[in-house]
Amino acid sequence: MFITVTANPMVEHLFPVADLSSSNRHRPDRAWTFATGKGLNVARALKDLGEDVVAVMAVGGRRGREIVERVEAEGIRSRIVPVRGENRAGATIFHEGEHTTIYGPGPTIEDGDAEALIATVRSLLPARAIVIAGSVTHPTLYRRLASLGAPLALDFCHPCFDECMRIGNVLVAKPNRRELGFMYGIDDPIEGARRLHDQGARWAVVTDGAGPAIFRSGDVIRRVEPLPIRPVHPIGCGDALLAGLLHAMPRGPEQAVAFAMACGAHNAARPEVAHLEPAACHALARKVKMTVVSG
Numbered sequence: 483m484f485i486t487v488t489a490n491p492m493v494e495h496l497f498p499v500a501d502l503s504s505s506n507r508h509r510p511d512r513a514w515t516f517a518t519g520k521g522l523n524v525a526r527a528l529k530d531l532g533e534d535v536v537a538v539m540a541v542g543g544r545r546g547r548e549i550v551e552r553v554e555a556e557g558i559r560s561r562i563v564p565v566r567g568e569n570r571a572g573a574t575i576f577h578e579g580e581h582t583t584i585y586g587p588g589p590t591i592e593d594g595d596a597e598a599l600i601a602t603v604r605s606l607l608p609a610r611a612i613v614i615a616g617s618v619t620h621p622t623l624y625r626r627l628a629s630l631g632a633p634l635a636l637d638f639c640h641p642c643f644d645e646c647m648r649i650g651n652v653l654v655a656k657p658n659r660r661e662l663g664f665m666y667g668i669d670d671p672i673e674g675a676r677r678l679h680d681q682g683a684r685w686a687v688v689t690d691g692a693g694p695a696i697f698r699s700g701d702v703i704r705r706v707e708p709l710p711i712r713p714v715h716p717i718g719c720g721d722a723l724l725a726g727l728l729h730a731m732p733r734g735p736e737q738a739v740a741f742a743m744a745c746g747a748h749n750a751a752r753p754e755v756a757h758l759e760p761a762a763c764h765a766l767a768r769k770v771k772m773t774v775v776s777g
């Protein structure tokens with residue numbers, strides 16, 4: 483079983499708008515709404531891939547109720563930690579791979595909420611991995627989750643990332659290139675993957691949207707070209723990729739890398755957020771090209 487933690491979920495509305503401009507009215511004839519947040523996105527993708535996954539989420543207010551309703555309607559198993567305040571509302575406007583997001587404020591996670599989230603995760607252990615992903619306001623929540631001893635998949639951008647790397651049993655570390663620069667001051671993805679590997683990550687992955695991604699497992703570094711797709715929007719691509727990697731890991735590194743990239747590309751080519759069709763992902767995985775590079 484996998485556990486995902488979402489400390490800051492939201493109700494996200496996605497609108498296709500070709501000619502976004504300020505001081506204007508836009509009336510797209512289609513729209514999508516999802517309960518999102520990185521952990522929750524990974525849970526959706528893992529569930530679509532047939533994995534046993536539980537999404538642990540901090541929820542509050544009316545939007546919290548909507549998030550729970552949507553997650554239940556999708557059949558994603560979840561554990562709810564009620565918090566004071568209201569979960570975020572978000573809007574994403576997209577067109578041919580370009581996107582603009584507006585993500586509103588979320589509730590404050592109090593110490594008691596952090597305790598409840600940790601206790602909930604602990605009650606679900608053992609797990610194949612705890613996915614700690616997305617934004618967090620509580621200063622010690624992620625560090626304490628990282629010290630539970632379970633294998634970790636880390637995908638967030640916060641000053642505590644480095645500490646989680648040092649104390650945790652890290653199965654996957656997956657920042658994107660921008661986050662790597664922000665947290666480590668490293669621009670080169672191969673250099674970044676080396677740093678994450680040296681800190682103990684069994685899989686160090688640095689993605690770069692439509693640019694090549696770097697996967698390091700053990701001493702092998704693979705540079706992987708993105709699949710040629712017609713991009714819709716990139717929201718959830720990293721989450722889909724992480725889910726694909728976790729799912730396909732038992733099939734060996736090369737297959738896992740190919741499947742992960744396929745899941746990312748599949749997501750980029752669709753308006754849904756981290757909603758995967760396994761057959762389409764398997765078909766794409768056969769087309770992935772990678773080279774082993776020296777670090």
Ligand SMILES: Nc1ncnc2c1ncn2[C@@H]1O[C@H](COP(=O)(O)OP(=O)(O)OP(=O)(O)O)[C@@H](O)[C@H]1O
Pocket residue numbers: 579657658659689690691692694695708709710711713716717718719720721722723742743744745746747750
């Ligand atoms: N335009 C694209 N074309 C092909 N593949 C893409 C494209 N955008 C994203 N991907 C795939 O998705 C993967 C992850 O994308 P990206 O680096 O944008 O993740 P991310 O920034 O972590 O996303 P998020 O955090 O929003 O989920 C890429 O490595 C690639 O495999």
Ligand SMILES: [Mg+2]
Pocket residue numbers: 637657658720721
């Ligand atoms: Mg990401």
